[in-house]
Amino acid sequence: MITRHYIRLGDRHVHYRKAGSGPILLMVHQSPRSSAEYAALMEKWAPHFTCIAPDTPGFGQSDPLPGEPDINDFAEAVHALLDALGIDRCAAYGFHSGAIILMTALKQSPARFTRAAMGGYAVWTPDEMALFGDAYLPPFHPADYGEHLTWLWNRILEQSWFFPWFATDEAHRLSVAHDDPARVDAVVREMLDAGNAYQAGYGAVLRAPRDIPPTDAEMPPCLITAYDGDPLQAHIDRLGDMPSGWEARKVATPDDHQHASLDHLLAGEYPEEPALPEADDRGFVAIDTGGFDGLIHWRGNRGSDALHLHEPGRALDSTAAPDALHIDLPGHGLSDDWNSQAPKDWAGWAALIDAVSAELGTLKTHIPAPPPGDPARLYPDLTPDRFGAYLTTAWQIVRARHFFEPWYEAKADNARAFDPADLALEKLATEHRDLLRARAARPYHLALLDKDN
Incomplete structure (x- = not known):
């Protein structure tokens, strides 16, 4: 099982995934992704290592670095995380831009790492860097009517067709093109989480110097x-001479890359896994009620005796109050989904809530009333489609529900009072992410109706 955790580093929270047992393997993801991209690989490597995959600053659920960080700041953030977790030495793996961050961390403190494996290492030519220019990383901010979502969907889709994504000519075609909505959606969601912070993280990688350590440097095998x-x-042909114990080679398939990386990492000797501390104001608890077996995301004051639940289609991000304890219910926010179909009766949800209350030590639960309207219309199907229309559908819903109740009745009789401040684009963007994650909104709504009856 992959577990999820937070740790506080000063004013910043870092979110990471963990799986397996044995020696620590740090896994640094590429930009603009998150540690979620390593879920399948963590399951493969969990029998050999305790895999620790953090969201790098500004991506996933990790807070960004302040100011205008460069590649050294992102590498130093790796060391700060390892320090906070009590990890003195470990193996490490990085893919693409994750390899750039890892390479910089290796050069900063080579003794910290026992071995390293990397999936690709970019050494751009001056002409390639000139092509990237400012076009590769345009600002990414929410727009009033969801225009940013149309751009985002097509930008991520065509990243698998051309590289760079905006160089739409035969010379820049890729052989791995696809139009898989699920694969595009995974990256789109990570970009929505990062927002414009993606510019800092991705930009630091693109601007990073491409220098392999000198041949006489004392470095761990890589x-x-x-x-x-x-x-x-x-x-691979541009890397030049490398330190002793370093090797670079081309392989045929992604599986070949993963097998070669694992074999290399297994050849080292490692210290035992230390106990890992966690943040005290947010985290995940493992719950098993039969119908649900997974992780529930919580945030707030762990000493509170009251548990607050959000409305259907929402999440704790957009409803959390200070000095209180909130959770994302299954199929909402960052919590896992139900094992199969979410229950439509209150008994199924009540059993889950009771189990969470027992785990978190709360004595009472604040349960919201269901919003007015037909559940079948309030929560339409938002399954990713080939053209990304689900993104703009969700955006229109989060705007309309500030104006009308229910949102799908855009009539004078259904107008509701609203605060214009609630239309702030960052607030709408948070609600939009919550709605996209609300896989179980309709059954939860029906369960609340069942409870009231």
Whole structure:
């Protein structure tokens, strides 16, 4: 099972995923992704390592770095995390821009790492850097009517067709093109989480110097591989001379890359896994009620005796009050979904809530009333589609529900009073993410109706 955790580093929270047992393996994801991209790989490598995959600053659920950070700041954030977790030495893996961050961390403190494996390492030519320019990382801010979502969907989709994504000519075509809505949606959601912070993280990587440590440097063993279809495979030939114990080679498939990386990492000797501390104001608890077996996300004051639940289609991010304890219910926010179909009766949800209350030590629960309207119309199907229309559908819903109740009755008789401040774009963006994550909104609404009856 992959578990999820937070740790506080000064004023910043860092979110990370963990799986397995044994020696620590740090896994640094590429930009603009999050540690979620490593879920399948963590399950593969969990029998050999305790896999620790943090969201790098500004991505996933990790807070961004202040100011205008460069690659050294992102590498130092890696060391700060390891320090906070009590990890003195470990193995490490990075893919694409994650490899750039890892390479910088290696150069900052080579003794910290026992071995490293990387999936591609970019060494751009001056002409390639000129092509990227400012076009590769345009600002990404929410727009009143969801225009940013149309751009985002097509930008992520065509990133698998051309590299860079805006160079739409035969010379920049990729052999790994696809139009899989689920794969596009995964990256789109991570970009929505990052917002314009993606510019800092991705930009730091693009601007980073491309210097392999000198051949006489004392460095831990490192393997760099890139597979057919990876735009960085050609960069293997650009790496030049490397330190003793370093190797770079081309492989045929992603599986070949993963197998070679694992074999390399397993060849080292490692210290035992330390106990890992956690933040005291947010986290995840494992709950098993039969119908639900997974992680529930919580935030707030762990000493509070009252548990606050959100409305259907919402999440704790947009409803949390100070000095209180809130959770994301299953199929909402950052919590896992129900094992199969979410229950439509209150008994199924009540059993889950009671289990969470027992785990968190709360004595009473604040349960919201269901919003007015037909559940079948309040929560339409938002399954990712080939053209990304679900994104703009959700955006229109979160705007309309500030004006009308229910939102789908845009009539004078259904007008509701609203505060214009509630239309602030960042607030709407949070509500939009909550609605996209609300896989179980309709059954939860029906369960609340069942409770009242």
